[in-house]
Amino acid sequence: MTPPPNRRERPAKPALTRNGIVAAAVDLLRAGGLRQVTTRRLAEALDTAPASLYVYVRNTAELHAAVLDALLGTVDLDPGGGPWRDRLVEVLTSYTRLLLAHPGLAASALVARPSGPRYLNLVEALLALLAEGGVPPGQAAWGVDVLLQLATATAVEHSNGESEEDWQTLAAVVRDASPETHPHVAALGADLLSGPPEARLTWGLNLLINGIAHTARPS
């Protein structure tokens, strides 16, 4: 009644699949950030050899893109009532929050343009809201990119591991700016760095929406 040798106490490891690899990568990301998501660690987690992953994934960049698309499923594309404008800001803030929660992923979203199914859903939702607001289609088409760029760039900036020290340095540089050589910096002073990040993002998204709605594309 001994089990056959290929049937151990812990059941045989599941067969490798692309989805399984991506799911394991998401687990690693949640556990310890994108820095943990390396081919070697991933292979270890899946109890296989690093080289085996290359059957399912072209390279690390593609893997990171797949991880992002999987996480994109958690973005709320249809938030409650309110004017279209507020809902648009809401969707984009939700997207930014997702990226902020996973340092490093935002940077990879900027370098390798996402093109997964969830990303397409996000773009569709943004276009629908812009159309609801009566934004001319051509401006909406180009505007979506700019909105997503601001959201992504904001996430990259704030998902900076050692930002505290950087920020102190920047604050000191601004504070010590000479009114002679840098009059505008000196005059504005702390206001250049004032305000909670969320307030700045919300303001940024609103000014973007205003600009997109009222700036004609070049002919």
Place this chain on the structure above:
Amino acid sequence: MTPPPNRRERPAKPALTRNGIVAAAVDLLRAGGLRQVTTRRLAEALDTAPASLYVYVRNTAELHAAVLDALLGTVDLDPGGGPWRDRLVEVLTSYTRLLLAHPGLAASALVARPSGPRYLNLVEALLALLAEGGVPPGQAAWGVDVLLQLATATAVEHSNGESEEDWQTLAAVVRDASPETHPHVAALGADLLSGPPEARLTWGLNLLINGIAHTARPS
């Protein structure tokens, strides 16, 4: 008449200095991109050991920031005549061009906030142009960040090594979008990806300026 042993044909290697290290890093960058700027290669170029660099530079991120600030000296902060708006777009386009020329550097500018002297000059120039245009100071203070974010994010996106393939994939995804599930994407189609990058950047900067000038900050 033999030269003393410490005086070889090739003169003794120059003493290590922070500036010398940064200059060598810029050379490596120009020669082969940011991927070449590693502590080991840099040490080899300077004919020293990797560990020696850590006397002058805290880590690789700080080194990259110093390289960026050195290059920032080439941005034209005071382009010819024309309305303030066009000059503002010109300065930011020049900054973007610099980042586009050095793939990887833009990403590091986003992750570690620059705070070098040249960067401060750039911010001062942007603030001066916004003031010239009569933009309220509070909006200018926050707006500068958004302008630089768009410029930097655009550079990161386009300084993608394998963008050609990514772009083809994205184009195919947009083309094949179902009018049932993604009506807006399907309707806009190719227009989502149309236009040369420079035209899109110029439009983006203009809409940003409009938005910054006409959107009140939250109270």
Place this chain on the structure above:
DNA sequence: ACCTGAACACCGTTCAAGT
């Protein structure tokens, strides 16, 4: 104070060989 050699603890990717 500055510099070095050597080590520590890793990377992504390829490839011949096996099943």
Place this chain on the structure above:
DNA sequence: ACCTGAACACCGTTCAAGT
């Protein structure tokens, strides 16, 4: 077709030891 071990060609950073 898929998986593996082993290798190739690297990384950043630290540290005891020298000068």
